[in-house]
Amino acid sequence: MTRxxxxxxxxxxxxxxxxxxDPDLTKMPSLFPSNSNGVVEFCKGIIDATADYAVAYKPNxxxxxxxxxxxxxxxxxxxxxxxxxxxxxxxxxxxxxxxxNTAKMYAEGILVKLGFDSITVAPYMGKDSIEPxxxxxxxxxALGLTSNPGAQDFQMKKMEDDRYLYEHVLDAYxxxxxxxxxxxxxxxxxxxxxRKIRHQLPEYFFxxxxxxxxxxxxxxxxxxxxxxxxxxxxxxxxxxRSICYASSDKNYASAAAKxxxxxxxxxxxxWPQ
Amino acid sequence: MTRxxxxxxxxxxxxxxxxxxDPDLTKMPSLFPSNSNGVVEFCKGIIDATADYAVAYKPNxxxxxxxxxxxxxxxxxxxxxxxxxxxxxxxxxxxxxxxxNTAKMYAEGILVKLGFDSITVAPYMGKDSIEPxxxxxxxxxALGLTSNPGAQDFQMKKMEDDRYLYEHVLDAYxxxxxxxxxxxxxxxxxxxxxRKIRHQLPEYFFxxxxxxxxxxxxxxxxxxxxxxxxxxxxxxxxxxRSICYASSDKNYASAAAKxxxxxxxxxxxxWPQ
Numbered sequence: 001m002t003r004x005x006x007x008x009x010x011x012x013x014x015x016x017x018x019x020x021x022d023p024d025l026t027k028m029p030s031l032f033p034s035n036s037n038g039v040v041e042f043c044k045g046i047i048d049a050t051a052d053y054a055v056a057y058k059p060n061x062x063x064x065x066x067x068x069x070x071x072x073x074x075x076x077x078x079x080x081x082x083x084x085x086x087x088x089x090x091x092x093x094x095x096x097x098x099x100x101n102t103a104k105m106y107a108e109g110i111l112v113k114l115g116f117d118s119i120t121v122a123p124y125m126g127k128d129s130i131e132p133x134x135x136x137x138x139x140x141x142a143l144g145l146t147s148n149p150g151a152q153d154f155q156m157k158k159m160e161d162d163r164y165l166y167e168h169v170l171d172a173y174x175x176x177x178x179x180x181x182x183x184x185x186x187x188x189x190x191x192x193x194x195r196k197i198r199h200q201l202p203e204y205f206f207x208x209x210x211x212x213x214x215x216x217x218x219x220x221x222x223x224x225x226x227x228x229x230x231x232x233x234x235x236x237x238x239x240x241r242s243i244c245y246a247s248s249d250k251n252y253a254s255a256a257a258k259x260x261x262x263x264x265x266x267x268x269x270x271w272p273q
Numbered sequence: 274m275t276r277x278x279x280x281x282x283x284x285x286x287x288x289x290x291x292x293x294x295d296p297d298l299t300k301m302p303s304l305f306p307s308n309s310n311g312v313v314e315f316c317k318g319i320i321d322a323t324a325d326y327a328v329a330y331k332p333n334x335x336x337x338x339x340x341x342x343x344x345x346x347x348x349x350x351x352x353x354x355x356x357x358x359x360x361x362x363x364x365x366x367x368x369x370x371x372x373x374n375t376a377k378m379y380a381e382g383i384l385v386k387l388g389f390d391s392i393t394v395a396p397y398m399g400k401d402s403i404e405p406x407x408x409x410x411x412x413x414x415a416l417g418l419t420s421n422p423g424a425q426d427f428q429m430k431k432m433e434d435d436r437y438l439y440e441h442v443l444d445a446y447x448x449x450x451x452x453x454x455x456x457x458x459x460x461x462x463x464x465x466x467x468r469k470i471r472h473q474l475p476e477y478f479f480x481x482x483x484x485x486x487x488x489x490x491x492x493x494x495x496x497x498x499x500x501x502x503x504x505x506x507x508x509x510x511x512x513x514r515s516i517c518y519a520s521s522d523k524n525y526a527s528a529a530a531k532x533x534x535x536x537x538x539x540x541x542x543x544w545p546q
Contacts, residue, residue, distance in 0.1 A: 022375075062371060062378035065345075068386030072338075072345035097395050098335060098368050099421040102295075105335035113341030122370050124397045124416055126423020143397055148372040150399020153445060158433040165427070165438065172426060 001089055001117050001139075003180050006205075007232045009055050009087050014268045016222065016233055017260060018056035018091065018207070020240025021046060021078065022063045027245050029252040036070035039063075040077045042252075046244055047078075049253035051085055053264035056236050058091040079114045089236070090117045091141060091207070097122035103132040111138045120185060120207070123169050127176055139181050144170050145197065147187025147209050156191065164192075170200050179203040183236070195224035202228030206235045218263070219270040226272050233272060239263055274362055274390050274412075276453050279478075280505045282328050282360050287541045289495065289506055290533060291329035291364065291480070293513030294319060294351065295336045300518050302525040309343035312336075313350045315525075319517055320351075322526035324358055326537035329509050331364040352387045362509070363390045364414060364480070370395035376405035384411045393458060393480075396442050400449055412454045417443050418470065420460025420482050429464065437465075443473050452476040456509070468497035475501030479508045491536070492543040499545050506545060512536060 001009075010016055023039040032038035047057060059078055064071040082090045096106040096119065103121075110119045111133070118139035121130060133140035145155055145166040155166040173184060183205040186197050194206070194216070206225055211218050218237060225235035239259075247255035274282075283289055296312040305311035320330060332351055337344040355363045369379040369392065376394075383392050384406070391412035394403060406413035418428055418439040428439040446457060456478035459470050467479070467489070479498055484491050491510060498508035512532075520528035 060371075060375060060378075062369070062375040062382070065382035066378035066386070068382060069345045069349035071382060072342045076342035093371075095371050095395075095398075096335070096368065097370070097397075098333075098366075099419070099423070102333060102335040105333075105339035109335070109338035109341055109344060113339070122368075122395050122397050124370075124395050124427060125368075125419050125421060126426030126428070128421055128423040130423075146372070146398050148398060148401055150372070150401040150403075153399030154397060154438070154442065155399070157438075157441060159438075160431040160433055160435060162433060165430075165432075168430060169427065 003205075006055075006089055009089070010233060013055055014271045015053060015055050015264050016225075016235050016237050016267055017050075017054045017263050018058050018089075018236040018238040019046065019050050019054045019243055019260065020093070020238045021057060021059040022240045022244060024063060024245075027248065029248050029250065031250055036067045036074040039067065039071075039074045040081075043078045044081050045253045046256050047081060047085070049257040050243060050260040051088065053257070053260040054088065056089040056091060057082055057085075058093050058238055058240075060093045060240070076114055079116060083115065089139075092116040092119045095120050095122045095143065097125050097129045099125060100128040100132055103129050107133050107135055107138075111135055118183070123172075127172070130173075130176055134177065134181060139183060140177065141183040141185060141207050142173055142177065144173070144184040144186050144201075144206075145192060146185060151187070166192075167200065170197070173204075174201065179205070183207050185209065193224065194221055198224055198226075198228065198234075204234065208235050208237045210238050210240070218266050222267065222270055223272065237263075237267075276478075279328075279362055282362070283506060286328055287544045288326060288328050288537050289498075289508050289510050289540055290323075290327045290536050291331050291362075291509040291511040292319065292323050292327045292516055292533065293366070293511045294330060294332040295513045295517060297336060297518075300514075300521065302521050302523065304523055309340045309347040312340065312344075312347045313354075316351045317354050318526045319529050320354060320358070322530040323516060323533040324361065326530070326533040327361065329362040329364060330355055330358075331366050331511055331513075333366045333513070349387055352389060356388065365389040365392045368393050368395045368416065370398050370402045372398060373401040373405055376402050380406050380408055380411075384408055391456070396445075400445070403446075403449055407450065407454060412456060413450065414456040414458060414480050415446055415450065417446070417457040417459045417479075418465060419458060424460070439465075440473065443470070446477075447474065452478070456480050458482065466497065467494055471497055471499075471501065471507075477507065481508050481510045483511055483513070491539050495540065495543055496545065510536075510540075
């Protein structure tokens with residue numbers, strides 16, 4: 001999916017909702033078998049129920065890998081199901097990061113073989129661990145500032161020029177990777193507003209790992225995520241558990257749809273004019 | 274495997290050789306089919322040929338994932354084969370790193386389900402992305418200073434106290450994780466000697482991503498890797514391509530054995546008295 005297509009899909013639907021698929025055997029409705037087949041059916045059910053409201057889906061690879069060898073088979077089936085929704089942007093939340101020749105292999109497996117539109121990647125190993133994910137027609141999504149408590153440990157440490165590590169990471173991204181096929185993971189924290197990060201990165205899409213907890217409101221994220229050019233809401237806002245586990249009963253799909261619709265309505269209400 | 278057992282295995286064999294398994298379809302001997310079955314047989318062949326000289330094996334997960342859904346099946350078969358060598362320490366080179374509940378899932382899949390002794394993990398997301406890998410009887414191996422060119426980009430950046438980022442990361446590890454079940458990935462670079470890092474982390478095992486290129490000699494790595502207590506050589510030195518692709522012919526196994534034996538002989542020759 002090109003950047004122009006993604007922006008069009010978002011504007012047409014007035015939605016920046018990304019549904020995170022974190023299939024957890026201990027939380028899935030009991031009508032599904034507690035195995036990889038159950039995981040596939042559950043994920044398909046969530047996708048089908050929420051497709052009208054979402055513009056993106058983000059399977060979290062850890063939850064599939066936790067199943068052992070059958071997990072990747074399940075992941076491939078979910079990836080296949082997502083191909084029935086070509087207007088929806090698919091994200092493999094994998095946070096891979098390794099040296100060049102190894103990164104290339106991850107890109108081959110996840111973007112080419114499984115066919116995801118994009119993959120999340122981690123920056124600790126530097127430029128040669130990031131660049132191999134720049135593959136024609138695919139996207140990389142690089143960690144910038146995350147919203148977990150551990151973001152304080154290194155990302156929010158001050159460098160010798162008195163700026164935070166995460167700011168240096170974002171500067172490096174501006175040199176290395178293009179907003180045409182790269183997004184940045186940005187969680188708002190208590191100390192850093194999304195507006196500040198938008199100022200640093202005027203034209204990149206942000207993948208926002210969820211609102212509510214520390215991340216401020218949907219309105220705030222959308223307002224401050226608008227591209228500096230003024231054209232387009234440059235964020236995807238992820239919601240995982242609140243949608244996937246809206247109900248653990250037979251009505252799980254309608255409950256997921258209801259929560260996705262609620263989030264979509266809020267996005268429409270605050271859509272920038 | 275406990276730390277005491279690992280040290281005993283190393284001292285008995287006078288070897289710190291870790292064989293990296295990076296099965297690349299384009300480099301594998303042509304006698305193997307160019308698919309996941311071929312990968313399994315090739316890896317088994319390398320393992321069987323080098324077991325007398327090595328103390329550890331390190332499959333690189335990217336090379337398995339590059340095969341798509343059949344890759345994890347292949348990985349599980351290689352992991353099973355490694356169980357026939359309980360004296361050899363197994364490392365899933367996965368470089369995972371994500372928030373706490375997700376990290377827990379990676380640990381479940383790779384350490385529990387696939388049964389690896391250890392997994393490599395990345396620190397960018399901080400403490401809650403590291404700690405979940407502290408599982409009874411298993412090891413985590415955390416990135417410290419890597420040896421790729423990209424190590425310059427962030428790891429070797431100066432912080433406000435004029436120390437490098439990687440030094441802060443190592444300080445954090447000392448607080449968070451124990452040398453009883455954690456190793457640190459340490460590649461020597463032009464600017465930083467392994468001796469300096471041993472001084473900072475007196476009792477942690479180092480996984481050293483290879484010698485020769487920028488990393489100095491086996492003698493140097495072994496000498497400076499000795500635990501500060503003076504008891505035990507606290508490193509594992511990885512060699513991947515030089516062993517796996519010593520020959521691309523029918524004699525690949527004997528060629529791999531020869532190269533592993535050569536490295537082992539060098540280790541024995543320089544074994545600290």
